[in-house]
Amino acid sequence: MKIDIVTLFPEVALAPLSDSIIQRARASGLVEVVGHQLRDWSEDKHRRVDDSLCGGGQGMLLKPEPLFAAVEALKTPGTRVILMTPQGKPLKQALAKELAGSEHLLILCGHYEGVDHRVIETLVDDEISIGDYVLTNGAIAAAVLCDAVIRLLPGALGDERSSLEESFSNPNLLEAPAYTRPIEFRGMAVPEVLISGHHGKIAAWKDAQALARTRANRPDLLDFPPSGKEI
Ligand code: ADE
Numbered sequence: 001m002k003i004d005i006v007t008l009f010p011e012v013a014l015a016p017l018s019d020s021i022i023q024r025a026r027a028s029g030l031v032e033v034v035g036h037q038l039r040d041w042s043e044d045k046h047r048r049v050d051d052s053l054c055g056g057g058q059g060m061l062l063k064p065e066p067l068f069a070a071v072e073a074l075k076t077p078g079t080r081v082i083l084m085t086p087q088g089k090p091l092k093q094a095l096a097k098e099l100a101g102s103e104h105l106l107i108l109c110g111h112y113e114g115v116d117h118r119v120i121e122t123l124v125d126d127e128i129s130i131g132d133y134v135l136t137n138g139a140i141a142a143a144v145l146c147d148a149v150i151r152l153l154p155g156a157l158g159d160e161r162s163s164l165e166e167s168f169s170n171p172n173l174l175e176a177p178a179y180t181r182p183i184e185f186r187g188m189a190v191p192e193v194l195i196s197g198h199h200g201k202i203a204a205w206k207d208a209q210a211l212a213r214t215r216a217n218r219p220d221l222l223d224f225p226p227s228g229k230e231i
Pocket of ligand 1: 084085086110128129130131132133134135136137138141
């Protein structure tokens with residue numbers, strides 16, 4: 001897989017992808033990740049890439065010319081063009097899995113108030129948001145997306161099972177609590193069932209705990225179909 005990230009802050013996007021599991025996946029050739037400076041496609045003598053909003057309004061918008069030039073330079077027939085934006089569809093594990101099957105991701109990072117809408121209409125396959133909050137910089141969101149996708153590439157995680165059993169592999173349930181040694185720590189004991197060696201009881205305990213945790217932390221995941229909405 002190849003991932004190109006076009007941003008005003010390539011070092012911000014690449015820093016979280018330059019250590020640990022993701023760095024190993026890059027070093028072993030599972031994925032090639034390249035950060036590109038959007039200003040390199042500016043034709044402005046001051047390398048400007050932003051301008052004020054037509055029709056008025058606060059803030060600045062990324063201009064279309066550098067983004068069009070970047071996509072035209074980097075896009076190939078197998079490319080999926082993604083724009084990181086809080087206006088996008090939410091990043092979920094299922095979408096990360098789907099993207100992990102792509103040959104080439106070209107990720108455009110928004111900045112300021114966003115990008116000229118002609119970019120979205122003409123160039124972008126998917127607008128993706130990493131959550132219902134606004135970051136200063138889409139490069140941070142791009143790093144999150146890349147991490148979620150790259151760890152799913154076959155061979156990226158040492159133990160293939162670890163990505164199968166985790167939360168969101170079953171999209172409606174969080175993972176059960178987990179414990180390690182010591183069995184007793186500061187008066188707190190590991191639940192007895194987990195040291196019973198009884199696999200059936202352990203599985204039943206994990207199911208019940210997963211449900212309780214989901215109910216406490218993410219009741220929305222159990223609310224299916226989502227209340228008030230048609231499916
Ligand atoms: N840029 C700013 N905030 C963002 C978000 N929540 N998701 C994706 N890109 C963003």
